[in-house]
Amino acid sequence: MAKTIAEINEKISKGQAVVVTAVEIIDLVEKKGVARAAQEVDVVTTGTFGPMCSSGAYFNVGHSRPRIKIGGGKAYLNDVPAYTGFAAVDIFLGAAAIPDDDPRNRVHPGPFNYGGGHVIEELVAGRDVRLVVSAYGTDCYPRKKLETWINLKDLNEAVLFNIRNAYQNYNVAVNLSGKTIYTYMGVLKPNQGNANYSSAGQLSPLLNDPYYKTIGIGTRIFLGGGIGYVAWQGTQHNPDVLRTDSGVPRRGAGTLAVIGDLKQMSPRWLVGTSMLGYGCTLTVGIGVPIPILSEEILRYTAVKDEEIFAPIVDYGEAYPQRSPEILGEVSYGDLRSGMILLQGKEVPTASLSSYPGAVEIANMLKEWIIKGEFLLTEPVAPLPGVEAGITFKPLQERPIEEGD
């Protein structure tokens, strides 16, 4: 046993690697046992396809003639504002950005039909997008106005850069209040009328590598239908949470920051998304390969929905008020049955993360590896683990007094 990534890559190049998805490995381990499965299998592929708000993309749009300094000015892509605090023609567009004239929640719940995530989807689909800029003008960048169509293929760089994706586990949202609420976890009916969850569970990348033993900075991944990389741990990366005996986090824990060339991605796996009454976001497809370097690593990949537990949180009161209490825990096995029992009441469940999408991504990644088109990478540095001593801090407000 004890393979190395280099050895696995050699097998991939020769077309001899044995690759299975994080679902297929469950049956395989049940049939053959951990030791045999670890000997036979080289790579387990994972996948997840859900709304991930901390996503975005940066662009270098090229220099106009005469030149314009977008930096420090205002830039809009299909009326959605982009961030301009960079050099002359670099802009960053966040998935959650919305047009200045969007009515938002003026009539609640606002529909949030179009935002940054939708612009990213349209660009990836090859559609022209309107760039409108106003700038202050300088001696070297005299122009003050710019209105033009742009297309992804003509940009110098277009890079998807998501600062928090692929959450390792997440809350199950219910609403104990007496009225319907509209959240980033979807529409929650009153009196715990439904329970919404959002994880690929047994297919989710970080739930298959709970201690980040193989996934690290530099790991090559499936991102938005193309190839990307883990750039860093994601924001709010918080490894030191309650875990099951086998190491699986029982709360939201690790996260990934990911990066990749938008030009080779697909609108099938980057979908502009509207959360009624909440805002805009982007549904992102991510798949991470896990090299089977040891029996221990294989055992982690054989985790199943029945063994992964998520906290149930009241979004009517506890979540908005940031109170720590949870209403209990429930397994993804139970959540996927369509109904859970909560405080003596049967509550129908719904997923915001696409399980069929996650399966498809894990299968696509598996195909790429089997065909020798996708080689694994050695992480450049590990992600911070449980031992890193990270605490997920709330904001400590300090009032700003007059004269400060």
Place this chain on the structure above:
Amino acid sequence: MAISKRVVLHFPPRLVEQPIIYRLVKDHNLVLNILKASVTPKEEGLLVLELSGDRNDYDKGIRYLTDVGVRIQSLGQNIVRNEARCTQCGACVVVCPTGALAIDPKTRMVNFYEDKCTACELCVLPCPPRAMEVHF
């Protein structure tokens, strides 16, 4: 034989001010439940109905409507799932009151059973990728 069907009725402007539904119920002994109505004087009127009653009465009622000039569509055509936009997440299944949107327990795909859809439109805005479209 009893029957219950959901239909969409389009009223040409000349019929909007006539008591068609009154005649439909009174002369044909049908029970109706209005699911949606949009009636503006001098414009085309729209009515989405669930019609129940004896099969013969139902057929005669539909013939009456057709004869006076009402255009009839069956309902399934009116909420359409844009398959290219649907991400198969399943956020809709707890919003749909009739079970027209339901998860296949085996594949975990979200099925759309058009025959169960009442075109209530409750799924349209909560669908995150906005794949459920209203087509009239």
